[in-house]
Amino acid sequence: MPPMPTHPAPLLEARGITVRRPGRGRRAAPVTAVDGCSFTVRAGETLALVGASGSGKSSTAEAVLMLRRPDSGSVLFEGRDITDLSAEGMRALRPAMQPVFQDPFGALSPRMRVRDAIAEPIKVHKRWDPETGPDEVDSLLGRVGLAPELGGALPSDLSGGQCQRVGIARALALRPRLLVLDEPVSALDPSVRAGVVNLLTRLQEEQGLGYLFISHDFALVRRIAHRVAVLDAGRIVEEGPTAEVCRDPGHYRTRELLAASGLLAQRAGTAGAADAAGAADGALRGAR
Amino acid sequence: MNGSPVLSVRDLAVTLPGRNGPVHAVRGLSFDVGPGEALAVVGESGAGKSVTARTVLGMAPFGARISGSATVGGQEVVGASAAGLRALRGRRATLIPQDALAVLSPVHTVGAQIAAALRSVRRTGRAQARREAVAALGRVGIPDPERAARRYPHEFSGGMRQRAVIAMATAGEPDLVFADEPTTALDPVTREHVLDLLQEMRERTGAALVLITHDPAGAGARTDRMLVMYAGRHVESGPSAEVLGAPRAPYTAGLLASLPERAPSATGPLPVIPGAPPVPGRPPAGCAFEPRCPLASDPCRSDPPDPAPVPGARDRLVSCHRRADVPEPPSALFADAAPGREPAGA
Numbered sequence: 136m137p138p139m140p141t142h143p144a145p146l147l148e149a150r151g152i153t154v155r156r157p158g159r160g161r162r163a164a165p166v167t168a169v170d171g172c173s174f175t176v177r178a179g180e181t182l183a184l185v186g187a188s189g190s191g192k193s194s195t196a197e198a199v200l201m202l203r204r205p206d207s208g209s210v211l212f213e214g215r216d217i218t219d220l221s222a223e224g225m226r227a228l229r230p231a232m233q234p235v236f237q238d239p240f241g242a243l244s245p246r247m248r249v250r251d252a253i254a255e256p257i258k259v260h261k262r263w264d265p266e267t268g269p270d271e272v273d274s275l276l277g278r279v280g281l282a283p284e285l286g287g288a289l290p291s292d293l294s295g296g297q298c299q300r301v302g303i304a305r306a307l308a309l310r311p312r313l314l315v316l317d318e319p320v321s322a323l324d325p326s327v328r329a330g331v332v333n334l335l336t337r338l339q340e341e342q343g344l345g346y347l348f349i350s351h352d353f354a355l356v357r358r359i360a361h362r363v364a365v366l367d368a369g370r371i372v373e374e375g376p377t378a379e380v381c382r383d384p385g386h387y388r389t390r391e392l393l394a395a396s397g398l399l400a401q402r403a404g405t406a407g408a409a410d411a412a413g414a415a416d417g418a419l420r421g422a423r
Numbered sequence: 424m425n426g427s428p429v430l431s432v433r434d435l436a437v438t439l440p441g442r443n444g445p446v447h448a449v450r451g452l453s454f455d456v457g458p459g460e461a462l463a464v465v466g467e468s469g470a471g472k473s474v475t476a477r478t479v480l481g482m483a484p485f486g487a488r489i490s491g492s493a494t495v496g497g498q499e500v501v502g503a504s505a506a507g508l509r510a511l512r513g514r515r516a517t518l519i520p521q522d523a524l525a526v527l528s529p530v531h532t533v534g535a536q537i538a539a540a541l542r543s544v545r546r547t548g549r550a551q552a553r554r555e556a557v558a559a560l561g562r563v564g565i566p567d568p569e570r571a572a573r574r575y576p577h578e579f580s581g582g583m584r585q586r587a588v589i590a591m592a593t594a595g596e597p598d599l600v601f602a603d604e605p606t607t608a609l610d611p612v613t614r615e616h617v618l619d620l621l622q623e624m625r626e627r628t629g630a631a632l633v634l635i636t637h638d639p640a641g642a643g644a645r646t647d648r649m650l651v652m653y654a655g656r657h658v659e660s661g662p663s664a665e666v667l668g669a670p671r672a673p674y675t676a677g678l679l680a681s682l683p684e685r686a687p688s689a690t691g692p693l694p695v696i697p698g699a700p701p702v703p704g705r706p707p708a709g710c711a712f713e714p715r716c717p718l719a720s721d722p723c724r725s726d727p728p729d730p731a732p733v734p735g736a737r738d739r740l741v742s743c744h745r746r747a748d749v750p751e752p753p754s755a756l757f758a759d760a761a762p763g764r765e766p767a768g769a
């Protein structure tokens with residue numbers, strides 16, 4: 136993890152964002168997926184949003200990327216309110232805030248060679264220069280640790296880790312200032328996951344990128360994030376510097392997540408329901 | 424191991440048809456599971472762990488060529504008739520899928536679904552199947568099973584649904600249960616919960632468990648023994664605590680060191696195994712891990728290593744030509760992954 140930057144301006148700021156989704160079933164009431172969340176991400180900094188499945192992590196990511204407009208609250212990028220930006224305004228802003236998704240294969244078109252896949256976003260945003268473009272693609276390949284020969288490969292020739300590196304190269308192609316990383320390594324095998332984690336750390340160090348890092352895995356977050364916000368049922372239940380939150384978790388959800396990642400030896404919280412008791416017992420036995 | 428094994432796999436090889444020719448998914452694999460024992464089968468994508476489980480359950484992918492032997496409760500699976508395999512599944516051995524929502528139908532009551540599962544594995548009257556379904560729900564710790572059986576899956580909490588799935592898979596009281604973890608990591612809280620439920624199920628029914636997983640952490644603490652696979656072959660096996668505590672094969676050492684919760688240092692880059700797993704269908708002539716192995720030497724390139732006992736350790740096998748040269752701690756093999764040396768293409 137690069138050292139925490141001293142005092143740059145916030146790159147991203149979420150102010151009380153709320154996202155509602157239609158409920159399951161025909162007459163079901165809408166579900167509040169994100170419930171008044173506020174947080175900031177600074178340049179060179181990683182904020183991790185941590186929570187179990189269904190806690191609202193991915194909805195939060197969609198909202199800050201304006202892939203789904205929040206129902207209330209606002210999102211500021213470099214101090215500017217982007218909540219009500221026109222489609223055209225948003226298009227101009229997209230390159231600066233790029234997503235990296237969980238499924239590395241699903242994000243790539245199966246017939247497109249690696250080199251073309253990396254060039255594609257540059258072309259879509261009309262920044263392609265036939266003179267310098269190919270060199271730019273080569274340098275992106277190098278920056279994400281892919282051998283130049285892999286430029287001609289198809290996604291089906293690549294491992295999961297290599298695909299995710301292509302995904303990261305595509306995101307970097309537009310010279311973003313913020314990456315929104317939605318579980319970027321949780322679909323990868325453990326032995327290749329570490330390499331992608333190291334790559335993300337190095338890129339941040341080199342380029343001062345801000346990361347909003349969505350994850351359910353505290354073991355990973357502890358290594359990669361400067362600050363952490365724990366989500367439960369759409370709300371941030373605990374927030375702080377990662378080391379402090381890991382050392383002295385205040386909320387039972389935080390303890391539960393820490394325990395499940397093997398980072399907490401004590402029994403997690405007071406358990407009420409049978410399910411919670413099961414999880415807490417697991418924490419005890421799962422402690423390594 | 425007490426008593427004769429409930430599962431005995433000998434020199435199993437499974438070859439699958441692939442787009443670019445045959446894929447040698449499992450090669451010369453042997454292992455046993457004792458009565459009531461829990462074995463974790465650890466491996467990454469392409470290691471052959473799921474193919475092994477499916478083959479043993481008589482559910483090998485279409486077009487698979489199988490050789491060697493796998494016996495469940497003394498009954499041979501390889502070459503068995505469809506009817507023989509049906510008789511085996513659900514009664515002697517069963518598979519627990521881990522995605523509760525994908526296997527439960529929303530339009531039938533939980534009790535009806537378990538009763539139907541039971542009737543599919545053995546001849547039982549409706550009323551009898553119904554009674555057994557209630558008993559199965561009780562066995563997995565669902566309170567008031569009589570009432571629960573009349574409810575629909577959406578009326579259950581997530582945890583209760585997982586219990587119901589386990590009840591459904593184990594209604595026929597099998598001696599051997601396979602649990603195959605999804606490739607995409609479950610969130611850790613859910614995963615712990617599922618592992619707890621499996622443990623409980625084992626304590627209640629005495630069934631043996633084979634837990635198929637790509638993540639050794641966590642699985643190790645809940646299992647008696649562990650089998651690590653790579654590219655379809657045995658890498659290392661033994662008591663889980665010993666394999667996790669003192670891995671003896673370079674691959675296991677690298678895999679464990681790369682886990683963020685086990686990394687030797689709290690900061691700096693994680694140790695990384697260089698390179699990528701071999702392309703399925705093109706296994707190297709020698710040890711499959713050779714292109715990525717810091718200890719690789721000449722014999723590794725020509726001969727695949729066979730499982731051999733670890734001197735001074737009971738019930739431990741390691742497949743590595745240089746098992747005597749693995750340093751202490753074994754993670755030191757991969758510790759020098761400095762940022763500048765980050766291996767390309769992993």
Ligand code: SF4
Nearest residue numbers: 710713716723743744
């Ligand atoms: S047999 Fe050789 S290549 Fe394979 S793990 Fe052992 S030392 Fe490495």
